[in-house]
Amino acid sequence: MWQLHQFPLCPFSRKLRLLMGEKNVAYELVREYPWEGRDELWHLNPAGRTPVLHDPARQVALSDSQAICEFLEETVDRTPLISGSALQRAEIRRLVSLFDENFYHDVTEPALHEKMKKRIVLRQSPDGQVLRQLGRMLHGHLDYIDWLVDTRQWLAGPTLSLADLTCAAHLSVVDYLGAIDWKGHEQAQGWYMVMKSRPSFRPLLSEKMDGLPPPREYASLDL
Amino acid sequence: MWQLHQFPLCPFSRKLRLLMGEKNVAYELVREYPWEGRDELWHLNPAGRTPVLHDPARQVALSDSQAICEFLEETVDRTPLISGSALQRAEIRRLVSLFDENFYHDVTEPALHEKMKKRIVLRQSPDGQVLRQLGRMLHGHLDYIDWLVDTRQWLAGPTLSLADLTCAAHLSVVDYLGAIDWKGHEQAQGWYMVMKSRPSFRPLLSEKMDGLPPPREYASLDL
CATH class of the missing domain: 3.40.30.10 (Glutaredoxin)
Known part of the structure; x- marks a missing residue:
């Protein structure tokens, strides 16, 4: 296995x-x-x-x-997640990279550094200025996700794809660290709740990082 | 077009x-x-x-x-560059990402910042400490490329692939900036000379960045 x-x-x-x-x-x-x-x-x-x-x-x-x-x-033939025409597959991969590179650099990585690594490895307090900057960057990214949700059925087009999974993976880490403010981003939040309620998400929501419990709402499936 | x-x-x-x-x-x-x-x-x-x-x-x-x-x-059917079995394709993509992410982060990005951006955008001098650290990181990466060249025909396996092109692309930028010391890395250097002599490389070698001429050896095809 x-x-x-x-x-x-x-x-x-x-x-x-x-x-x-x-x-x-x-x-x-x-x-x-x-x-x-x-x-x-x-x-x-x-x-x-x-x-x-x-x-x-x-x-x-x-x-x-x-x-x-x-x-x-x-x-694995089951449930293709990079599917459709070559152009649609390029769009899926573009978004995967946008989340894995830009979103990670702007939001996930500083959140992990300030709220996880400083707490459990470095034994330091988070830097408020970095967290505020991260919040501003997250706001911009959520605006773009709102726009995707407004104009398409799923983030990259008509079907669930690896772009949805990648975006949800990053958001779930930032959510675990209590660093998401959804205010003004109802479309992105609604889409994320749909992702969170999928069976594939359940193992992630129940797993804990030692010495770093998630906020209560993290595993909740209610808006 | x-x-x-x-x-x-x-x-x-x-x-x-x-x-x-x-x-x-x-x-x-x-x-x-x-x-x-x-x-x-x-x-x-x-x-x-x-x-x-x-x-x-x-x-x-x-x-x-x-x-x-x-x-x-x-x-485009011509000249497949992510080819072979699924395992071979995974190896090609692993190396592409190693060069585009790790090598870029450790070497290409700091070289571009210190030797290009500071010169033509920020009008500052390069930081010697950053350049020395970059040199140490480059040395480690060249060791790994030496090992790949020693054990395989091309970097990812028996055929030329996108892994070779990606590695050569990053090395060519660092070479343009005069930041490669090949000493002790004859295998990597030999492989790079082969890449440099391919017709696909020619347009890159003749193109110049305004205000930042390359060293004389940059476009040379002699060892």
Whole structure:
């Protein structure tokens, strides 16, 4: 069986878990904190990052979340998530990258640094200025998500795609860290509640990061 | 015809130009400096980045270099560059991401900031400490490229792939900026000379960034 090396608040591992959930691919979790720099992680992935999808029996270790998603899309027929015409697939991949790169850089990464890493690794207080800047950037990104929800059935077009899973993965991490203000973003919030209520989301909502409990509303399915 | 919005030292645009060169896809260049924040660039790509591949006649604008490469791979039969079994394709994509994310973060981005942006935009001197740290990181990456060249025919396996083009694109930017020390990395250097001598590379080697000439060896095909 696949072993997924990850930690609960890794957005890229969450994206992959949502995809594996939608495709009904079985896996077991291996807890892996990249900042501890375990030799085994560096051995499995020279980039030293989560997620890594490892099958010890077949001696296969896949890394980079997008490379793994493309691999599963190519090898598992069930529930295509990068589908449609070449143009539609380009739009799905453009949005995946927008969330994995821009949203991550502007919002998820500083939220993880200030509210997770400083608390459980560095034992420091979060920097209020960074959190305010993150809030402003999040507001801009939510505006764009509102617009996508307003003009399309799902974020990248007429069907649920990896773009929805990627965006929801990042939002769920920021939500766990109590850093989302949905005010004025009813469209994005409504779409996120739909994503949250999917069966593929359930394992994420029940998992906790040691020493860092989520806010009460995090796992709630009510608006 | 496709219009490619880019600037000469954008590594992601170089990766795409190499792919379009290998596949013999025609395009014309539109000079675009993302730091100037032109409205048209933000309109074509909400991430505000190069490259953007635009076809005004068909009203198609593609962005994110990897999404565009996947699109061209799916729509242009000639010279497949993400080919082989699903595992081989995963290996190609893992390496593309290693160069576009880790190598970029550790080497290309600080080199561009210190040696291009400070010179032509900010009018500042480069920070020697950052350049030394970049040199150490580059050394580590070149070690890994040496190992790939030692153990495989091309970086990702038995055939030329997008992994080779991506790595060469980043190295060519750092080389233009005079920031590569090849000492002790004969395998990587030999492989790079092979890449440099491909016809797809020629347009990159002759293009100059205004106010920032490359070192004399940059365009040379001799070791």
